[in-house]
Amino acid sequence: MAHERSSQHRLSPSSYEEDVALLLAPRLAYFAGVARHEHVTRASLEMGVPQSTLSRAMVRLEEDLGVELFARKGRTVSLTPSGRAFLTSVERALAEVERAADSVRADADPTGGKVAFGFLHTMGWETVPELIRAFRVDHPRVRFTLVQNYGEAMIERLRAGELDLCLTSPVPDAPDLIARRLDEQRLRLVVPDDHRLAGRKRVRLAEAAEESFVTLEPGYGLRRITDDLCAEAGFKPRVAFEGEEAETLRGLVAAGLGVALLPPPAVARPGVVELTVTAPRAVREIGVAWLDGHPETPPVAAFRKFLLSRRGHLLPT
Structure with missing residues (x-):
């Protein structure tokens, strides 16, 4: 046997x-x-x-x-x-x-393959749909798996191999990642329409030092930028609410819960006024990141090249 x-x-x-x-x-x-x-x-x-x-x-x-x-x-x-x-x-x-x-x-098919792409919540209303529409003019059969999340969570998924590319802010600086700055977005101080500053067009951030702020939760890139800008203006923000969505924060500002530093909305929201911040310079950088040394398929390489070609013209004007 x-x-x-x-x-x-x-x-x-x-x-x-x-x-x-x-x-x-x-x-x-x-x-x-x-x-x-x-x-x-x-x-x-x-x-x-x-x-x-x-x-x-x-x-x-x-x-x-x-x-x-x-x-x-x-x-x-x-x-x-x-x-x-x-x-x-x-x-x-x-x-x-x-x-x-x-x-x-x-x-991995060059003409009809798949791209796993992550992006910030605030990029989902207008920026990412427009990017995908423009890319598919020349690559109509490429498929996308889309993940919408905050920056640190997307970086974790990038490292886990679940994403090929991610659009994030701040632009990460880590030895295992490659990141390229694509654009910058001005942040505005959003106040209720009956606020003492609502009649202004421009404001120094220090003028909001005594206000309550509604912000994103710790770990979100925009929260880190808000904290850093307030520190640069000479104060620590008094936080009344921490959330996960910029548009939720706008709604709470309209309700009078506080003020917020936010990127421009895709559609104007009633009940709030959006003020240009003159000092400090209130912007956030938007960049694309991918894992260093990670093999990429032809559709991923094509989409990355497309994103880099939009440098300085990523965001709607």
């Missing part, structure tokens, strides 16, 4: 679970071919593999499993009950591998 002849080659119980896939995988397609024909010669001709290679592979497979999969009579073989049960699972596994291979090939 094959398993009796070579029992010393069997996997030990302690190593079986971690090693079995690595050990068996190269032989599974051979097994399926021999099982399909129940004849080594015919399987050899179909697969373009020498008969001796197939025969040795089947013997080793049985040795490693410790189970007889075939009953042999010359070059003719027939599946044992164990072999038939094993074949059912092997065919499912090989079909899943083929589907996975088809999927990754499709994602």
